[in-house]
Amino acid sequence: GENVEQHPSTLSVQEGDSAVIKCTYSDSASNYFPWYKQELGKGPQLIIDIRSNVGEKKDQRIAVTLNKTAKHFSLHITETQPEDSAVYFCAASSGVGDAGGTSYGKLTFGQGTILTVHP
Amino acid sequence: GAVVSQHPSRVICKSGTSVKIECRSLDFQATTMFWYRQFPKKSLMLMATSNEGSKATYEQGVEKDKFLINHASLTLSTLTVTSAHPEDSSFYICSARRGAYNEQFFGPGTRLTVL
Numbered sequence: 001g002e003n004v005e006q007h008p009s010t011l012s013v014q015e016g017d018s019a020v021i022k023c024t025y026s027d028s029a030s031n032y033f034p035w036y037k038q039e040l041g042k043g044p045q046l047i048i049d050i051r052s053n054v055g056e057k058k059d060q061r062i063a064v065t066l067n068k069t070a071k072h073f074s075l076h077i078t079e080t081q082p083e084d085s086a087v088y089f090c091a092a093s094s095g096v097g098d099a100g101g102t103s104y105g106k107l108t109f110g111q112g113t114i115l116t117v118h119p
Numbered sequence: 120g121a122v123v124s125q126h127p128s129r130v131i132c133k134s135g136t137s138v139k140i141e142c143r144s145l146d147f148q149a150t151t152m153f154w155y156r157q158f159p160k161k162s163l164m165l166m167a168t169s170n171e172g173s174k175a176t177y178e179q180g181v182e183k184d185k186f187l188i189n190h191a192s193l194t195l196s197t198l199t200v201t202s203a204h205p206e207d208s209s210f211y212i213c214s215a216r217r218g219a220y221n222e223q224f225f226g227p228g229t230r231l232t233v234l
Contacts, residue, residue: 032221043125043212043225044163089162093221105221106153109162 002027004092006110014118019080021113023090024072030092033066033073034107038087048075080117088113122146123215125226132203133234140198140229142213148193149215153223154186157210169196203233 003026013019025033031052036044050057050064050073057064061080066073077084091107122145132138142152150171155163167188168176175188185207187199196215200207210230214223 034221034223036225041228041230043123043214043228046121046222046224049222105151105216105223106165106168107221107223112162 002030002092002094002108004090004108004110006090006113008113009111010114010116012116012118013080015080015082017080019075019077019084019115019117021075021088021090021115022072023074023092023110024070025092025108026071027092027094028068028071029094032093032105033064034091034093035062035064035075036089036091038089038112040086044089077115080115082117082119085115085117088115121217121222121224123213123224123226125213125229127229128227129230129232131232131234134204135202137199137201138203138231140200140211140213140231142196142198142215142226144194144215144217144224147215147217149196149217150193151216152190152196153214153216154188154196154198155212155214157212157228159210163212166198200231203231205233207231208233 006023034049037047038044048062048064050066061078063076089112090110093107124143126141152169154166157163166181169188169190171190177183190196210228212228214225216223
């Protein structure tokens, strides 16, 4: 099955700095890579995602890059703000209707990164 | 768009009782919903995949007779924790898959405490 490794486990930055979180995956069939932000006591919120036919995607201060050859993808947050402080999870999925027909697009998550942005 | 709700947000129950948690996709139809469990400061652990109109698929190690899942409609899935014990205390989160892609949107979670 898929295995996703996420680093670092904690990241502390000053407001205005950039933050980068990296993930690697093992299954070359994975083709969908979302990133989630989870605040304390809440469910994860989808903040950006990328599919395997794209190398980079941006949405305002957030960007994700994907290197299929190396099987790794990264989240980049620029001009960080205190409200960016949360736990961030990467995930990978091999897609709906895969060869086995049973994954139904289930996600395999990384271990999470606790991001703290200091004012 | 893509809002998923869960009810209740918190529940405290006595050991031996059963608890039902509802997961609803409010503005889209979800053929597939997922149930996760999350321990403090840990990642999300997939418990089962719920497909509308069919039996749920449970992950290895998850007791299907203890965690009953029903997906009766395209907007509602329920998780029933039967004969709950203190070790079942956890944060339970559902997600709903939208459309043909794998976008999954999560509910706000349910904090279960079994006394």
